[in-house]
Amino acid sequence: MQTKSITIRLNDILHRKELSSTESRRKILSLFFNSNDALTHGDIEKEVGHKYDRVTIYRTLQTFEEKGIIHAIPTADNAILYALCKDCTEGHHHDDHVHFICTACEKTICLDDVVSPKIELPKGYVADNVQVVINGVCKECQS
Amino acid sequence: MQTKSITIRLNDILHRKELSSTESRRKILSLFFNSNDALTHGDIEKEVGHKYDRVTIYRTLQTFEEKGIIHAIPTADNAILYALCKDCTEGHHHDDHVHFICTACEKTICLDDVVSPKIELPKGYVADNVQVVINGVCKECQS
DNA sequence: GTAACTGCAAAATATTTGCATCCTT
């Protein structure tokens, strides 16, 4: 049975991060797995309706980010976007891939295979990580 | 007299963008000229105290951004940072330089001379603009 | 059983809107 094995997988992820496997966490985590694009707090709230408290969603996203399950994507407007991490560990994110924001469908996508470039900085500056966000038109929206 | 010539310069910028030159706009614009790093709404509010209404600051920042006087810098936390534009026109920003966020002094700096790299995207994706935000330690904060 | 997690209430903070008044041109 498909559903059961997914639940096991979610349990597994949570336990590896030393988080207890609760219904709300499994549900929110599954939303990320079922979505190709990044999600905001608002997106999640819309999806789950009043099933879970808004505060729980805030706390869950924060916990997931701290534990390296999801990462925040910088955007110029005020919404914090989150997406699944590939290889992040607690307290240390390795999301050195490019994020693509489509101006047509408004979706934000992790281009996991496109790594951030090395950038030559002026003398005295030391880079820790490089975040790249590209605006444009995505594959799906090309006419 | 120095002060007067600065005022003239601010007037000039505002008039070129077809904005009337008001005290609050000149003040806020001058803050950007006097700051090396990017500013948030909150920074500006702190600087001007209760001299101008909070709403005026919101509206001024929005107007400045629309007119291409300042640009918003994407960050992963919830604060929108603004910095002066170099060559932006109304409705079209050309801020293809790198932004540097120092993890020590927390300042965000426009590296105007470091341009965003060309990035090879997967088939079907078309880039409009490339935003690069680098976290690290800035020149001033190197021990 | 116990520590961790959630829901509820409420506080704190941030942002937007409408409208009357004032200022720039």
Place this chain on the structure above:
DNA sequence: AAGGATGCAAATATTTTGCAGTTAC
């Protein structure tokens, strides 16, 4: 004088905090 800009009040939205009750392990 006229249109645009500001200030104030208030509505709305967002995020945080404390605490009591519930759940996972």
